[in-house]
Amino acid sequence: MRQVTTAAFTPKLITTLREGYSASAFRADAIAGLTVAVVALPLSMALAIASGASPDKGLITAVVAGFLISSLGGSRMQVGGPTGAFVVVVFNVIAQHGYDGLLIATLLAGLILIAAGAARLGQMIKYIPHPVVTGFTAGIAVIIASSQVKDFLGLSVENVPADFLPKWQAYFGAVQSIDGATVAVGAGALAIIVGLRRLAPRLPGFLIAVIVASLLVAIFKLPVDTIGSRFPDIPAGLPVPSLPTISIAKIGEVLPSAFTIAFLAGIEALLSAVVADGMAGTRHRSNQELIGQGVANLGSALFGGLPATGAIARTATNIRAGARTPVAGILHAVFVLLFVLFATDLMAFVPMAALAAILFMVAWGMSEYERFLALLRMPNSDRAVLLLTFGLTVLVDLTVAIGVGVTLASLLFMARMAETVEVDASGKRDTELDSEDIHQRDDLPAGVEVFRITGPFFFGVAGELLDTLRRMGQSPKVIILRMRLVPLLDASGAQALEEFVAQARIAGATVILSGAQPQPMAMLRRVHLDGNSDGIFFADDFSQAQALALDLCGETASGTPEKLGPVA
Structure with a gap:
């Protein structure tokens, strides 16, 4: 630890100097x-x-x-x-x-x-x-x-x-x-x-x-x-470091601006x-x-x-x-x-x-x-957050815009999550879920990796997908993303999936999305990931994804996995 x-x-x-630093570098x-x-x-x-x-x-x-x-x-x-x-x-x-x-x-x-x-x-x-x-x-x-x-x-x-x-x-x-x-x-x-x-x-x-x-x-x-003509007395060289005149009153006056600067710098x-x-x-x-x-x-x-x-x-x-x-x-x-x-x-x-x-x-x-226009094609909730944040930034204040934007996005997310809740009074177990157990990797061909995404794929977890790809270090030939248990995909999640497919393509891997539900599929169409294309395929269920992966590995068996790059 x-x-x-x-x-x-x-x-x-x-870290880089410990790895060794050459004249060519x-x-x-x-x-x-x-x-x-x-x-x-x-x-x-x-x-x-x-x-x-x-x-x-x-x-x-x-x-x-x-x-x-x-x-x-x-x-x-x-x-x-x-x-x-x-x-x-x-x-x-x-x-x-x-x-x-x-x-x-x-x-x-x-x-x-x-x-x-x-x-x-x-x-x-x-x-x-x-x-x-x-x-x-x-x-x-x-x-x-x-x-x-x-x-x-x-x-x-x-x-x-x-x-x-x-x-x-x-x-x-x-x-x-x-x-x-x-x-x-x-x-x-x-x-x-x-x-x-x-x-x-x-x-x-x-x-x-x-x-x-x-x-x-x-x-x-x-x-x-x-x-x-506008700045006739520009000094040459660096000034001597010094502290400005600081008082408690002045700190209180500029503290809100300091938080804004820190927030912008961090973001x-x-x-x-x-x-x-x-x-x-x-x-x-x-x-x-x-x-x-x-x-x-x-x-x-x-x-x-x-x-x-x-x-x-x-x-x-x-x-x-x-x-x-x-x-x-x-x-x-x-x-x-x-x-x-x-x-x-x-x-x-x-x-x-x-x-x-x-x-x-x-x-x-x-x-x-281009990203702004792409978000305008998203559902009304994402579009409202975008336009409200934009308008408040231009006409009111940056701090207000960010605060209102994040708050509205959070409220809309909670509302969309409430819509995904289903109550089943039948008392029956989901036998389909039972069949998808922990042995999902047992029958995978060589060069295929599989991940199951469970729960809503929203702005709070979108970055985890790209981190997963980088942590793998060695790229497989095919990556299966099982999405049947994803009820909700928002604009940030769709953007992360698009970037994931692009990064996988660079690394020589093909992505198969398995069992995507209607709402995630609708969001994927908005970022033009709606059909079998270069670097990405869709499968109705995991069995179909396995068969497709087998075909793809057969076509690319002569290749060797490519490195994703240093992760240190």
Whole structure:
């Protein structure tokens, strides 16, 4: 038990170094770290400005928090720094309590995250319903995009309101002040980013767009707003770590914001770690990840930075660039630090419209429009949770949106569970259940694995299915999922099944769903898992599934099982 406990709270950096670290691994990590740093440079500046801070605060966060998240976190590939999820909260905290108030809130959030990790609350993310997560991330995306309209169009608006509807009223009131040169710069930067993503996705589109826009503004002396004109006194290098002025009254004022920051940091970090596991075949340590995130937020606040968490896009870039260990994330922070130390003056030439174009793309990525549209095809209950969370995020408050969304999802789940209860007054035993005893594996052919899922498959247990696949280590040729005892499948469960089939297909395994009831089948149709297709088959009962598995193994007998990837 002690060994298990120690392993659960061991940073992945230590684990990977104990396994042995070669020169080839360092080269791969260095290339990946440089690639991510190129992406993080303009993005960190843009996110800081959108949050109501100066661009150097974003770079400080990328350096300090990025280093600590990779050094102390529980994920092999996680890359941390400022993210779009914090923009709304940080902007409001700075507006209400000043920058010192934000630093205190970030310090408190760091302590909350460390306490959550130590209390083993890392698994709590699986109880956040999928429609709630999609709803508030899409809402944040809309808010971020709306906040950049002024800089993209060059509008003459002195004080842009913070609330969504008044903000757009101000924009429409100033529509006659649109500046053609600013629009041309912003549209050009946006076109470069979109074009490179389609034609040359490996190139750093954000950085190239910023460089081209800056050169055009400097060469043609275009009268557009730049970082230098808006922030003329940007300091070079890292500041000396220090504590803000803390008082009991100030702590009380910012404590609700601190909990919101901690919640967002924990949710996004663990979601990013799950994405990384799916891409790289690894398995993160959720509680240690929370502790690493907490220490990173403490460090960022001490250096005057912003709240930080795991960044899904940068983590995915890290994996695609060939990263092997957390050293890649550490080197990303080192490369950003070199820019902060020796090239801060170059920030002054960056047009604000180009940064607005970057944030438009960030918002588009956060929106997850395909997933949003897929959830709109779900039953009315899931659709209601999604739209309500989205609407409250945009129009009211992020904390209210999450609280109401989770509460509504829980109430609707209890209502759906009540509908699945049946009362049988006959007194007869279910002989069909008796026949499906513990000997379900006795007649399985070699290369076939079987699992029986019992009870409602909802957002609270959906992640267990993917964890089961990763724990197997060696992929079989066929996986039978017996679902006759599953009366209910919600949107999160359907999404988990879809991801399970995709991961099994990557590992060379075919999935057979046996005996699915009408409600789960209806949900599966909504995610287009409704017929025999590549990687998945359906069987009416277990006997039919066994026969189908035998046929499939006969067709693939020459193959050898493929590894699912490291699980350490």
